Amino acid sequence: MSDHYEALGVSRDATDDQIKKAYRKLARELHPDVNDAPEAQERFKTVTHAYEVLSDPDERRKYDMGGQDPFGGMGGFGFGDIFDTFFGGGQARGPRTRSERGQDALIRVDMTLDEVVFGAPKSIEIDTAVLCETCSGSCCRPGTSPSVCDICRGSGSIQRQVRSLLGNVMTSQPCGACSGFGQVIADKCDGCRGQGRVRARRTLDLNIPAGVEDGLRLQLSGQGEVGFAGGPQGDIYVDVAVRAHDIYSRNGDDLHCTLEVPLHDAVLGNRAKIETFDGEVEVQIEAGVQSGDQIHLKNLGVTHLRGSGRGDLFVTIQLVTPKKADQKLKELFRQIADLRKSEEIKLVKHTQGHFSRRKNR
Ligand SMILES: [Zn+2]
Numbered sequence: 001m002s003d004h005y006e007a008l009g010v011s012r013d014a015t016d017d018q019i020k021k022a023y024r025k026l027a028r029e030l031h032p033d034v035n036d037a038p039e040a041q042e043r044f045k046t047v048t049h050a051y052e053v054l055s056d057p058d059e060r061r062k063y064d065m066g067g068q069d070p071f072g073g074m075g076g077f078g079f080g081d082i083f084d085t086f087f088g089g090g091q092a093r094g095p096r097t098r099s100e101r102g103q104d105a106l107i108r109v110d111m112t113l114d115e116v117v118f119g120a121p122k123s124i125e126i127d128t129a130v131l132c133e134t135c136s137g138s139c140c141r142p143g144t145s146p147s148v149c150d151i152c153r154g155s156g157s158i159q160r161q162v163r164s165l166l167g168n169v170m171t172s173q174p175c176g177a178c179s180g181f182g183q184v185i186a187d188k189c190d191g192c193r194g195q196g197r198v199r200a201r202r203t204l205d206l207n208i209p210a211g212v213e214d215g216l217r218l219q220l221s222g223q224g225e226v227g228f229a230g231g232p233q234g235d236i237y238v239d240v241a242v243r244a245h246d247i248y249s250r251n252g253d254d255l256h257c258t259l260e261v262p263l264h265d266a267v268l269g270n271r272a273k274i275e276t277f278d279g280e281v282e283v284q285i286e287a288g289v290q291s292g293d294q295i296h297l298k299n300l301g302v303t304h305l306r307g308s309g310r311g312d313l314f315v316t317i318q319l320v321t322p323k324k325a326d327q328k329l330k331e332l333f334r335q336i337a338d339l340r341k342s343e344e345i346k347l348v349k350h351t352q353g354h355f356s357r358r359k360n361r
């Protein structure tokens, strides 16, 4: 850390008055409002800190004796306090604007799987705020307009002179009469009671694209509520919730279902009609089909999100053994058993996801 006397450009036996003068001169030169060079800001801090130490007789004595710097850099009664004492605290930056951006809203949209496959229009009723038609967001009774605040004369802030150890300085505070707007509205709009917006129920027409996933969040920029005093609209976020389907499950953009096939159809072969999202499709069950075999139907899956093309549909065969067999059926199976004596019950390697991929339409 640089020497505090050097920082202020004074000798070690400078009087309090000389120190005060030196600081005042440097501060006016380096103050961030006047000098926006980054190194000026650094120097301003250094100089302010030096002044904090040397302007306090106790701290100055400790510093002269080579003691610890009690502020450890910045702190003590602080940069901000000194800063405010010199330059008047709250920085007057002109009146603030009345209008504010509307808040964002989150809504949920429920989708069925077939809506996901092709995409779907959705109309959703939302409670929101819309622009007041009476005043178009000005908040004033039609034909009137805001008047300049008498108290602050339109500046939105009140300047006040206060005495401090460094002499008289100006401070600035938001004007209470106009809440800092610089203008007052004497005749408020009846339609919105001076809010510039009114509550309304609005229908939001959405086009949910095909291929959305459960949990996806869509953003509709600038479609939310109108802000105070006709301020810009917030955003709407739409959370997509996809309901589980009774038959079909989804893996990426592929769809899966299981087809239960009785033993005799598996042995003899047959045709079966299955209900897909594209309507009824007839599939061939080959004679000799095994449990776990898949029928692969191309392009009957989910449409790719924001793309063209579709996933596929997989039908997994599951053979169904009769749970209860009557005497006649048991007799028939005994005859089959006699015919197929050479077939054994045997152990084979486990083949997870062993599917013979049959193309079949
Ligand atoms: Zn209005």
Ligand SMILES: [Zn+2]
Residues within 6 Å of the ligand: 149, 150, 151, 152, 153, 154, 156, 157, 175, 176, 177, 178, 179, 180, 181, 182, 183
């Ligand atoms: Zn005012």
